[in-house]
Amino acid sequence: MIAEKNKIQPEVLEAVVIRFVGDSGDGMQLTGTQFSDTSAMIGNDVSTFPNYPSEIRAPQGSLYGVSGFQVHIGSVEISTPGDDVDLLVAMNPAGLKTNLYAVKPGHTIIIDTDSFSKKNLEKAKYETNPLEDGSLDNYRVIEVAISSLTKEALKDVEGLDNKTITRSKNMFALGIVYWMYDRSTDHTIDFFNKKFASKPHLIEANTKVLNTGFYFAETLELIPNSYTISPASMPAGTYRIISGNTATAWGFLAAAEKSGIELFLGSYPITPATDILHELVKHKHFGVKAFQAEDEIAGITSAIGASFAGDLAITTTSGPGLALKSEALGLAMMVELPLVVVNVQRGGPSTGLPTKTEQSDLLQAMYGRNGESPVIVMAASTPSDCFKYAYEAAKLALEHMTPVILLTDGYIANGSEPWLIKSVAEMPEIKNNRINEVKENWHPYDRDKETLARDWAVPGTFGLEHRIGGLEKDKITGDVSHVPENHEYMTKIRAEKIKRVENYIPELETEFAKTGDLLVVGWGGTYGSLHSAVKQLNEKGYDKIGYAHFNYINPLPKNTEAILRQFKKIVVCELNNGQFASILKMNFNKYDFLQFNKIQGLPFGNTELTEKFKHLLS
Template sequence: MTTTKKNHQPEALEAVVIRFVGDSGDGMQLTGTQFTDTSAMFGNDVATFPNYPAEIRAPQGSLYGVSGFQVHIGSVEISTPGEDLDLLVCMNPAALKTNLSALKAGHTIIVDTDSFTKKNLEKALYASNPLEDGSLNNYRVIEVAMTSLTKEALKDIDGLDNKSITRSKNMFALGMVYWMYDRDMNHTLEFFDKKFKNKPLIAEANAKVLKTGYYFAETLELIPNSYTISPSKMPKGRYRIINGNQATAWGFLAAAEKSGLELFLGSYPITPASDILHELVKHKHFGVKAFQAEDEIAGITSSIGASFTGDLAITTTSGPGLALKGEAVGLAMILELPLVIVDVQRGGPSTGLPTKTEQSDLLQALYGRNGESPLIVIAASTPADCFDWAYEAARLTLEHMTPVLLLTDGYIANGSEPWKIKSINDMPP
């Protein structure tokens, strides 16, 4: 195979949807996050969605152990993580099997051919190798032995075990995608220096593999073109990438600061709402009191007690927990106590599907209490939007002395997008 790159200008695109998929241990979340951060710093508008398997540690190579990260970047306004994919990066057969249907016909797949072993093909329920049987003829397939090339790139670094070397292959894929979409590597290289400052060998290995993937793509004739996405025309200001749960937590911090009240969170951990608790725990220097209760009812009743003593009180949950909190919500309503309940919705009835998303709690939010028990129900529509609606929920509950229920969902909570940093002085009273 020739390695001479044809001279050409990158093709300009308005937007692109990319999905990185592999085993839970293949580093797809880190890969997607780095591509997102780099694109945001370049000036693109972005929207993301990470997808985790429900199992804590599914068998390696299995269909139900696939983890993914989808990112939608553009020079225009981006409001969702996107639907049909322009590029699918697959680290094993199971990732290809479970995600191929989302790829547009004629578009690109990058695969790690080293993972397409007989054993892995059987785990993915393939009767034959899709790279050889013609089933991918409607797509542009770029076959790369990423694992072997990663090992070759790191053969001269002493002190790394085989597991650490193999785990770096996600950076090879990221390097290729950086070249394809005209991204700069410097942000990720600086990230390695900070992330692994106490593990210099790991930082060196990841940096070397990232560069190897980039230059491999640059000289690979199989990639016929590279692409460029111009910066988005966004309002002037300081921006950062933020996900929905983080934005929700920060909205409550801003509301507490503006109202002059201390913030109290009484919560029982539940996916996908737990990250609000995790975020607020980091901000005790702002007077935040975060209480992890023994169950959902204890979580909300502790918040009712905090509200009675004068705190800005909130509680967080998902659908199953909201069902358990109904009686206590009615108590706060009849006592005319301010309280914000955040319902980060997930899929299914009863315990449901913790890592999957549904927007099915509206009727429960409106009417799911005994007796006449009305309350204010509002909903966020994007990750960054969560900041404003969390702030507004706190403002409304304090103004009207009644509970307010804020609805988000797993896509919004775990997805991320650029957020223009606000000044507390510009927030409404």
């Protein structure tokens, strides 16, 4: 327990952005996760984003080996992990050097002075020591000998080797930050008790270091004040912190349970999508069949086989993997089987920027196949709503007998935020087109009159033996057909089937102004950045700016044009060179679509957005 008696009255803040940085092995991800979980538990809204190198264990102290974790917490609505860092915790010189750009002058930096050795400064390419050369004069720097204080704290704990002692210094830093932001250490101590249940000496060591850090901050004059962030007003209910990739995996689990159809995943590891595979392989107890295939192509083709045999089949990948899957995706479209392809977008082209975010696979998802090959294309907007959109993707695939591409991106896949947990009972019904009995004069390409979806007759069903395949099919019998008119008819009906999905998806909604001078348009994972920028302007009195966010791109919501026409200017904001803008231009060619594009492997920053919008409004 933490003594209360000496506590200074903390200053109340609305929101704060904290970034923990250090070596890959310094435990920054754990430190950040603990801080965000603790904050969520006391009712703050939170948004987090990890930033780690693509090297697994980069050389110690090197600039490219820096691992970071950013947390944005608030008593107000938090939509992004934040831009300007209020507190930077730098465990080594390389971490300071690579992250100082994000800290505005006047803001706070906590530094482990023990790590600022000559050797580490050289590795970080510092010619002079920033702690001595005055380059940090404009910041509030809190210098703490974290490594040696950690060693001192643990000198009486038995059974610890040097490595273990060094590795627990992140908990000293966390203790300091807990005190600064008026948070209890209880949640993290509970975590130690569970995580190290069989290793009591590690519970003792980590608890001791954490509390020592906390007490150190409390008694240290260098840390003059502490802050508090009150609980946010969020809808009542049970929450958990969830990442986009986990939410995606769980959306499919829920869809499988609701539909009563077993889940099959065919997948090949690729950054940043692999965590979906990691999550689904854990759930054999729900009957999940997760198959790590020999390559991307086998990932999707095994899923096509499973779909033919009656499973809810999905495959997960990122940009280069989608390229490899494109021929098979055409097959799935041609044989009209349900299939969900998740593309967790990363920086492209080619291998590109595997650990960075981008939205540049939209046109690949739309058109990256031979022939006329329409599929449903949709996108999730935040880490937690990956659950909803994965569920919805599965529902649309099953109900419309078609492949669906669900686009997420590295930013929302790895980011996390509170999720108001959905019980499967609350989720919408999922129907399917299974046919289980022989019908007179039945054909495999008989279609539902409303959706145009064909019947799903799976192997093992008596009397419905039939063949499907990639060759063009006769519109009635489903036999191979090269008849010219039939091919044109089938091409058009496949397009019409996807078009009609517009009758089954929600209408587009506008946030803030419903009519006015400027409509900000976004899609997919940029929701948090765009929503908070428009909201901020709105709160400052700009009441002629509205925001429309697209989650469905093929087909587009039916009322899209009705919304576009309410505004004098439209600006399409996306993390690519204008792919969604080109789709809108093609569909609604009488409107002038302005563009705001960023292609740096980074999300939109708040300031660049608000400045752009203000400029367009002036």
